[in-house]
Amino acid sequence: MGYVAARGGLDAIEAAENLVRRKRSEGRSSWLEQDQLVERLRLLVDRVMSEGSLWAPELAARALRQAEGDPIEAATLLRSHRSTLPRLAVTEPVSADEIEILRRIVPAFRTPPGPQLLGRTLDYVGRLLETTDEDTLRDRSVADALAASERTDPVPDRNGSDRNGSDRNGSEHDGSEHDAEDRRPRRLLELLRDLDLVIDRRNPTDVDPEPYDISRDPVRPGVPRSALLSVMARAEAGALVNLWYRNILGPDGHLHEITLGEVRHGSLPVVIAHPATGSPVSVGEIRVTEVEAIEDLDGLEEDRGRFDVGYGLVAGHDERKAIAMANLDIAVHRDGGRSSLTQSVLLTTDGLEASGFLEHLKLPHYVTFRSMIERKQAVRTAQSGGPA
Amino acid sequence: MSLLDELVGEPEPTFAHLDESSKREIRRALLSAVAIPGYQVPFGSREMPVARGWGSGGLQITLAVIGPDDVVKVIDQGDDAGVNAANLRRLVVASTGVTETTDSREATIVQTRHRVPEDPMSPGQVLVLQVPVPEPLRGVERDVRELRRMHAEGDYARMWVSLYEDLVRNGVITRTTGYPCLVGGRYVMATTPIPRWDVPRLHQAEHLSLFGAGREKRVYAVPPHTDVEPLTFTDVPFEVERTEGARCWRCGSAASYLVEIPGRDRWVCSDTDWCGRRIDGR
Numbered sequence: 001m002g003y004v005a006a007r008g009g010l011d012a013i014e015a016a017e018n019l020v021r022r023k024r025s026e027g028r029s030s031w032l033e034q035d036q037l038v039e040r041l042r043l044l045v046d047r048v049m050s051e052g053s054l055w056a057p058e059l060a061a062r063a064l065r066q067a068e069g070d071p072i073e074a075a076t077l078l079r080s081h082r083s084t085l086p087r088l089a090v091t092e093p094v095s096a097d098e099i100e101i102l103r104r105i106v107p108a109f110r111t112p113p114g115p116q117l118l119g120r121t122l123d124y125v126g127r128l129l130e131t132t133d134e135d136t137l138r139d140r141s142v143a144d145a146l147a148a149s150e151r152t153d154p155v156p157d158r159n160g161s162d163r164n165g166s167d168r169n170g171s172e173h174d175g176s177e178h179d180a181e182d183r184r185p186r187r188l189l190e191l192l193r194d195l196d197l198v199i200d201r202r203n204p205t206d207v208d209p210e211p212y213d214i215s216r217d218p219v220r221p222g223v224p225r226s227a228l229l230s231v232m233a234r235a236e237a238g239a240l241v242n243l244w245y246r247n248i249l250g251p252d253g254h255l256h257e258i259t260l261g262e263v264r265h266g267s268l269p270v271v272i273a274h275p276a277t278g279s280p281v282s283v284g285e286i287r288v289t290e291v292e293a294i295e296d297l298d299g300l301e302e303d304r305g306r307f308d309v310g311y312g313l314v315a316g317h318d319e320r321k322a323i324a325m326a327n328l329d330i331a332v333h334r335d336g337g338r339s340s341l342t343q344s345v346l347l348t349t350d351g352l353e354a355s356g357f358l359e360h361l362k363l364p365h366y367v368t369f370r371s372m373i374e375r376k377q378a379v380r381t382a383q384s385g386g387p388a
Numbered sequence: 389m390s391l392l393d394e395l396v397g398e399p400e401p402t403f404a405h406l407d408e409s410s411k412r413e414i415r416r417a418l419l420s421a422v423a424i425p426g427y428q429v430p431f432g433s434r435e436m437p438v439a440r441g442w443g444s445g446g447l448q449i450t451l452a453v454i455g456p457d458d459v460v461k462v463i464d465q466g467d468d469a470g471v472n473a474a475n476l477r478r479l480v481v482a483s484t485g486v487t488e489t490t491d492s493r494e495a496t497i498v499q500t501r502h503r504v505p506e507d508p509m510s511p512g513q514v515l516v517l518q519v520p521v522p523e524p525l526r527g528v529e530r531d532v533r534e535l536r537r538m539h540a541e542g543d544y545a546r547m548w549v550s551l552y553e554d555l556v557r558n559g560v561i562t563r564t565t566g567y568p569c570l571v572g573g574r575y576v577m578a579t580t581p582i583p584r585w586d587v588p589r590l591h592q593a594e595h596l597s598l599f600g601a602g603r604e605k606r607v608y609a610v611p612p613h614t615d616v617e618p619l620t621f622t623d624v625p626f627e628v629e630r631t632e633g634a635r636c637w638r639c640g641s642a643a644s645y646l647v648e649i650p651g652r653d654r655w656v657c658s659d660t661d662w663c664g665r666r667i668d669g670r
Contacts, residue, residue, distance in 0.1 A: 007469065008469040008474075009467075009469045009470045009471040009472075009473060009475075010469075010474040010477075010478065012471055012474075013471050013474055013475050076435070079435040080435045080436060080437050083406075083410075083434040083435040084405070084406075084407070086407065215432070216432040217432055218430045218431065218432060218605035218606075220430075220533075220536075221532060221533050337533075340530070340531060343531065343533075347532070352439070353440045353441075355439070355440075356440030356441040356442060356444075356603060357441035357520070357603055359441070359442075360439070360441035360442050360520065363464070363472050363501075364464060364465050364467075364471075364472065365465075365502075366465055366647050366658075367466065367502040367503055367565070367581075367582075367645070367647060367658050368502060368564065368565045368581045368583070370583070370646075370647045370648060370658075371564040371565045371583045371584065371585075371629050372564045372565075373648070374564075374629040374630075374631065375560070375562050375563075375564050377631075378560045378562075378627070379558045379559065379562060382558065382559025383558075
């Protein structure tokens with residue numbers, strides 16, 4: 001039934017699809033393995049999981065390879081995949097205090113409760129492009145790995161890549177001098193609370209409300225804070241950074257520079273109720289980046305004697321995104337719906353939505369364009385006094 | 389067998405891509421939409437195997453209402469053979485196994501972007517329109533809270549003012565596609581970017597029109613026999629696209645939506661199947 005007539009577009013998209021598949025397997029270099037991506041491009045894999053809203057390093061690596069390295073496209077693949085999966089269980093809430101830290105810094109104090117643990121970070125690795133030739137680099141990395149394996153390390157090897165990373169940054173005693181308590185340090189916020197320096201926004205009558213499920217219910221201004229935080233947790237990192245920056249620099253102006261209380265990277269357990277016994281069991285763990293941003297309240301009607309705190313928690317290791325999130329969280333609270341900030345955060349930061357809509361401009365638009373041309377001509381006819 | 393396998397069991401083959409509870413949720417939203425013509429109903433839009441803004445809303449509606457006996461037609465710009473139409477059609481057909489057609493008279497579901505087929509649609513047919521921007525008032529107001537108030541109170545004053553200003557500045561109303569209409573005398577609705585040419589064919593129609601905005605997570609509807617009145621003034625008639633002397637160079641029609649072939653001074657029907665049938669005398 002008219003199938004042949006509708007064939008042209010199908011032939012074209014199938015040809016494009018075949019070209020993509022063929023080019024993916026062609027090429028002189030060796031096949032890009034999933035574990036290479038997970039291990040060596042871990043920040044990229046983390047970003048795809050965060051924006052794709054699914055913790056699955058192997059699938060994220062697979063998506064990245066399929067997407068030819070485009071993180072938004074890879075996140076789209078993950079989310080489309082996710083929406084076909086059944087919901088087997090809902091996790092039990094875990095306190096963020098259970099985080100087992102791989103890295104933790106507290107810029108607000110020289111000596112905070114618990115350690116300043118630099119861990120695996122590029123922050124102080126010189127921003128110099130290594131131009132050493134490939135063979136020398138490869139030999140050196142083999143030698144480094146060998147030397148590292150010869151050293152004894154009393155810390156259980158929970159995450160080999162992180163340990164090696166710390167070695168490279170020169171803190172080779174990473175973890176070994178710290179006891180288990182230091183792996184789960186007290187947070188700065190508690191100290192500030194003890195000093196009565198923070199506004200307490202915890203509501204004792206509403207201790208643990210069900211979080212808003214943004215994957216099932218659309219969001220719009222007026223949604224609870226859990227929706228706002230969920231939206232930012234899966235937002236495009238660059239979108240949050242940009243929103244943060246234009247609030248600092250202008251034209252928007254809801255933020256000033258904030259002091260960071262906690263910047264943490266570590267792992268949290270994933271706990272579900274056992275389907276048979278109902279008792280909580282840990283079924284795995286995910287890595288998260290957590291940030292607490294301490295805001296100096298300076299509004300006319302605000303409590304000038306105390307601080308307030310914004311919160312950021314994102315999947316994987318992305319400090320940039322978590323810091324922007326914590327800053328925007330407190331900014332939205334302080335704004336109180338007076339400006340368009342909440343709407344900007346809720347409705348414009350999703351990478352899939354923004355990019356998808358932008359790219360739809362590549363679709364045919366000749367029906368609408370013909371209508372536009374017709375109106376241009378109508379305006380000119382009207383202006384030249386011609387027949388209306 | 390791992391615990392996970394035990395929990396999941398054998399994967400059930402899903403008809404129409406989405407799981408049953410998602411489809412039910414979309415159908416519930418659609419029922420609300422039909423009950424309140426022109427009102428934008430929020431729904432939990434799923435991520436689809438097409439990018440946001442590429443028909444994910446229309447696709448979700450089609451997949452939520454389709455059954456094994458349906459016959460589906462998919463067009464983009466009126467063309468069954470367009471790349472986007474072909475892509476969406478193969479997704480629908482691959483996940484349902486339904487019969488596809490290009491003849492809108494044979495279709496039970498027509499999914500479309502930017503056009504309403506030239507053939508008058510009949511009772512029982514469903515027209516699914518892909519919507520990029522569901523909010524007709526966005527041009528006059530950007531705050532979503534204020535937009536909700538305006539719709540709730542039927543406060544369309546600023547829309548009228550903007551049409552009036554357009555008219556006095558330009559001599560004509562310059563709105564092109566997606567012309568704002570009052571539906572059922574109550575809600576102002578964005579007619580997607582269908583041309584003005586197609587707007588009268590939503591008014592008191594025999595068929596059901598369902599509008600899906602996947603990215604913005606809204607659906608809305610025009611049930612059969614519902615008023616769809618373009619916003620205009622009593623002394624300013626609503627104008628559709630018409631170019632003096634233009635005729636389709638293939639079928640000779642002057643009474644269809646025509647698109648120009650630039651540089652060759654030629655026009656052609658945008659509804660390719662309708663045009664082809666006129667030539668073949670079917």
